[in-house]
Amino acid sequence: MSDSTNLSHTAALILQTVDNGWSYGFDIMDVTGLPSGTVYPALRRMENDGLISSQWEAEKHAAAEQRPKRKYYRITRTGAQALEYVRKRYALIGKLAAGKSRR
Amino acid sequence: MRPDDSTPVSVRFSRALIRIAARLVPVPRRQDWEEEWFAEIWHRWQFLFHAGAWNKREALSLTRNCLGAFPDAAALLILQENVYARLRSLARSPRVCLAALLVPLLGVAVFSSGFPATRQLLISPWQHNVSGLLFIWRHPVMTGGDRGLPPDVVPAWASESRLLEGAAGFTISQRSLLAPKSAPFQPLVVISDPRLFQVLKMTPVLGTVPKNSGVILDHRTWVSLYGANAGIIGSRVAIGNALFPIAGVLPASFPVLTRQPTVYLVEPQVPGRRVMVVARARAGASERQIDSELTKIAEDATYYFFRSELRFKFVKGAFLAPLGLFTLAISIATLLLVAAYRPNPVRAYRAWKTGDRKPMIRRAAFFSAKLALSLAFLFTAALEWSRSNSALLFGSRDPGSGPVLLWIYIAGSMWVFFWALADQRARCRVCLRLLCFPVRVGCPGCLLLDWSGTELLCTEGHGVLHVPHLAPSWAEEPEHWIALDESWHDLFAAAK
Numbered sequence: 127m128s129d130s131t132n133l134s135h136t137a138a139l140i141l142q143t144v145d146n147g148w149s150y151g152f153d154i155m156d157v158t159g160l161p162s163g164t165v166y167p168a169l170r171r172m173e174n175d176g177l178i179s180s181q182w183e184a185e186k187h188a189a190a191e192q193r194p195k196r197k198y199y200r201i202t203r204t205g206a207q208a209l210e211y212v213r214k215r216y217a218l219i220g221k222l223a224a225g226k227s228r229r
Numbered sequence: 230m231r232p233d234d235s236t237p238v239s240v241r242f243s244r245a246l247i248r249i250a251a252r253l254v255p256v257p258r259r260q261d262w263e264e265e266w267f268a269e270i271w272h273r274w275q276f277l278f279h280a281g282a283w284n285k286r287e288a289l290s291l292t293r294n295c296l297g298a299f300p301d302a303a304a305l306l307i308l309q310e311n312v313y314a315r316l317r318s319l320a321r322s323p324r325v326c327l328a329a330l331l332v333p334l335l336g337v338a339v340f341s342s343g344f345p346a347t348r349q350l351l352i353s354p355w356q357h358n359v360s361g362l363l364f365i366w367r368h369p370v371m372t373g374g375d376r377g378l379p380p381d382v383v384p385a386w387a388s389e390s391r392l393l394e395g396a397a398g399f400t401i402s403q404r405s406l407l408a409p410k411s412a413p414f415q416p417l418v419v420i421s422d423p424r425l426f427q428v429l430k431m432t433p434v435l436g437t438v439p440k441n442s443g444v445i446l447d448h449r450t451w452v453s454l455y456g457a458n459a460g461i462i463g464s465r466v467a468i469g470n471a472l473f474p475i476a477g478v479l480p481a482s483f484p485v486l487t488r489q490p491t492v493y494l495v496e497p498q499v500p501g502r503r504v505m506v507v508a509r510a511r512a513g514a515s516e517r518q519i520d521s522e523l524t525k526i527a528e529d530a531t532y533y534f535f536r537s538e539l540r541f542k543f544v545k546g547a548f549l550a551p552l553g554l555f556t557l558a559i560s561i562a563t564l565l566l567v568a569a570y571r572p573n574p575v576r577a578y579r580a581w582k583t584g585d586r587k588p589m590i591r592r593a594a595f596f597s598a599k600l601a602l603s604l605a606f607l608f609t610a611a612l613e614w615s616r617s618n619s620a621l622l623f624g625s626r627d628p629g630s631g632p633v634l635l636w637i638y639i640a641g642s643m644w645v646f647f648w649a650l651a652d653q654r655a656r657c658r659v660c661l662r663l664l665c666f667p668v669r670v671g672c673p674g675c676l677l678l679d680w681s682g683t684e685l686l687c688t689e690g691h692g693v694l695h696v697p698h699l700a701p702s703w704a705e706e707p708e709h710w711i712a713l714d715e716s717w718h719d720l721f722a723a724a725k
Contacts, residue, residue, distance in 0.1 A: 150269065150272075151265070151269055152269045152272070152273055152294070155294065161294070161297055162294040162295070162296070162297025162298070162301070163296065163297035163299070163300040163301070164297070164300075165297070166297055166298070166300070166301035166304070167300050167301050167303075167304035170301065170304045170305050170308055171304065171308065174308045193271065193272065193275070194264070194267065194268040194271050194272075195264075195268060196265075196268045196269070196272060197264075197265040197268065
């Protein structure tokens, strides 16, 4: 794992969005207003650093609704710790965290 | 999730983009990655469709979002694989070496717009009737330097010479030219009489050679000044302070005097006290015979030259001069290479007879291809640079031609030969990849009569090259290649 406390503002925003319960790539793009070329590479890096984890939703749920299954992202314990740190560093992220969560 | 007929074009296009981007993703994760993107596309489309918000703008937005798959795939590639190591491995391969040599050659082709000087050299002597065509000027013994000839000798030579089919005088200078609807520019202006074109055996592609006064444009000037307008024949153009009618346009492949933009001003009498002469010698006439005859005719016409004051330059020879210089340079470089490396043909023959021929042929082919590409680049780059605009006639005044070109060719071909050989020795004898992982063994100052040197390894496990720090004079080949047998291959495969 690389130095997870050294997150950029954009990465911190994406991490905060995932923490707020927006789990899918396109949803994160809508919420943050960031382009897919920024969001997805950031998600890959954070997953590689262990800040978030990805999982496929259950096949039976998707099959029941006759749709393809989606991959969702969740924040990990390490990610939560890193987020705690960056909230202090980036005041706006901290305010976002205090705002309404999706969960 | 196969797209049915009702799937919008934008969704299909987005999926196609994902499939293209997926080529970047490492194979083990490719399917997973594709499914994630396909699922996101499907959900976005379906959500907007059922919400009644699916329109052209959203379709475009979806496609734009899918462009992000490319940086995503690249990020995944960088995270999953050691791209730097992969690039280094790629850089060692012989194909990359050949591709890297091809790039500058293509660069010369692009920057010179398709090797015009090289094509001129290789094609023009055969395309045009240049046999026997020669330029004549004077090199006075007393004062030195190249000079023109008195205009009166030209008609005397043309009428009395048995060795010349014809001769015409001309002067050449840079003058300003003013054409309607174009900025003034300064082409080379060749002033001659109509006989010049008879001697050259050249007829204009447009218009005719004027009998009195008129201008014939070369093809390049016609295109750049008049946009290849065929209706310019008969219109007037200002050269210096006088107006002249345009009488004709020369073909694009007329490169005899120069490849600079040139205008031929035809006048009944060539003005000036000194003229250059273009003549066409009869078949079989030697330079010495021509010199002797022309000197005598000039003497009869009251002009006295010392013998051998006249200078001749055959056009065909001028065209082919760089080829001769290049051949000379390669010969010199080869001799130096042989003197430096002292190849042993007997040992090479023995190795050919006893060894495995397939890798030997492969090595020889690679070496030849490397040399051919490098020398082709050297030849064309130097020629295009030195003769991009030069006049064949004034090759001696052109800094890039003549001796400078020869020195460039000698230095360049030496470098190419030595580099090609050094590169060849630093490659695996089997797969031709550059050897790596240099390991120093021993110490020349510490181990008396013991081997010390550097070992280089083939990453594919084909062998090890031993390069001694000090090569003994009795050694036939200082470097020693040790081929590794197949039992090593598993080890190298596991290391990968």
